[in-house]
Amino acid sequence: MAESLARLLLRRSDGRPGAVLWGRDAVPHFGRTFDRVLARRILVERPPAESWPVCADCDGRCRDRPIVEIGGNLVAECPEDHARDTFLLPDDIRSFRIDAAALITTIAEASGLADEPVAVADGVWELGRSAAGRAVVMVLDPAQAANSRLLSLLHAHVPATDKTVLFPESAAAADYRRLRDAGIHVVAASTALAAEGFALVAALLVPGPAVQPRLVIDRAAQAATIDGKACALADQPFRLLLLLAEQARTARSDMQVREIEGAIWNGRAMPGSRQIRDIVRELRDAMVDAGIDRAIASGLVENRRHPSRYRLTLDAKDIDLRG
Numbered sequence: 001m002a003e004s005l006a007r008l009l010l011r012r013s014d015g016r017p018g019a020v021l022w023g024r025d026a027v028p029h030f031g032r033t034f035d036r037v038l039a040r041r042i043l044v045e046r047p048p049a050e051s052w053p054v055c056a057d058c059d060g061r062c063r064d065r066p067i068v069e070i071g072g073n074l075v076a077e078c079p080e081d082h083a084r085d086t087f088l089l090p091d092d093i094r095s096f097r098i099d100a101a102a103l104i105t106t107i108a109e110a111s112g113l114a115d116e117p118v119a120v121a122d123g124v125w126e127l128g129r130s131a132a133g134r135a136v137v138m139v140l141d142p143a144q145a146a147n148s149r150l151l152s153l154l155h156a157h158v159p160a161t162d163k164t165v166l167f168p169e170s171a172a173a174a175d176y177r178r179l180r181d182a183g184i185h186v187v188a189a190s191t192a193l194a195a196e197g198f199a200l201v202a203a204l205l206v207p208g209p210a211v212q213p214r215l216v217i218d219r220a221a222q223a224a225t226i227d228g229k230a231c232a233l234a235d236q237p238f239r240l241l242l243l244l245a246e247q248a249r250t251a252r253s254d255m256q257v258r259e260i261e262g263a264i265w266n267g268r269a270m271p272g273s274r275q276i277r278d279i280v281r282e283l284r285d286a287m288v289d290a291g292i293d294r295a296i297a298s299g300l301v302e303n304r305r306h307p308s309r310y311r312l313t314l315d316a317k318d319i320d321l322r323g
């Protein structure tokens, strides 16, 4: 499953009473964990929906649509036009209220934190203390993450010297910076949660040693350093590396050979028989000349999964683009 139930609930709850999980989103999680979540009253089922929101293309004229049963099917009828009726499954009309306090308590317990969670402000809880005495604070409400007074709030209500703050997914870079500048360790709650279950990963709650990026590219100087080794690159291998590094920082990590050709030769006809794989070889050779192991050089730029697509096998955090 792509996303754990705990992460889904954190994403859906801003800590206020109105947060709801609809049946359609809950169905993939039905099973033992879900039953435990119901038993702990993190989720409390509401009565089945009796009406459904307006049709997307009805300009609000059809109002809340009543859900009726027609021939054994659940249908949200559009009084304006029956062609727009929405057919619903029995689980679609189920919904669950998310109890933020119960969710917070469950995460704190699963993470083995000392002390009971305490509400610091609306949508902000101190989950408890780690064995080393570090206070772990969860900000559920995105408005609180963006609140310029959050820092003074934490200083006033969380006395521990060492603090880790868990942020909601929508928090902006500036929100992270404001707290980090004050010496607070900040991570996204979804990152700190284990892949399954409700426990936080202890190692992620403490600041780690600063990570050195594996690849540093200086665009202006046309220079590249890999694992601390300066690579002397000709124009085309440099442009290829830069292209793949820029791509690796986006959601889609690989590039079609045709896209690479277009970028390196500016869409003009390819000179002679020189091909992208020749430039890839030149790039790998330059890495080896710089003292990088041949196997690592080959693995860094690879097309094994798709012969017509190249990618750089580095995470975005391992890439530093300058100039």
Ligand SMILES: [Zn+2]
Pocket (backbone or CB within 6 Å): 054, 055, 058, 062, 078, 079, 080, 081, 084
């Ligand atoms: Zn309608």
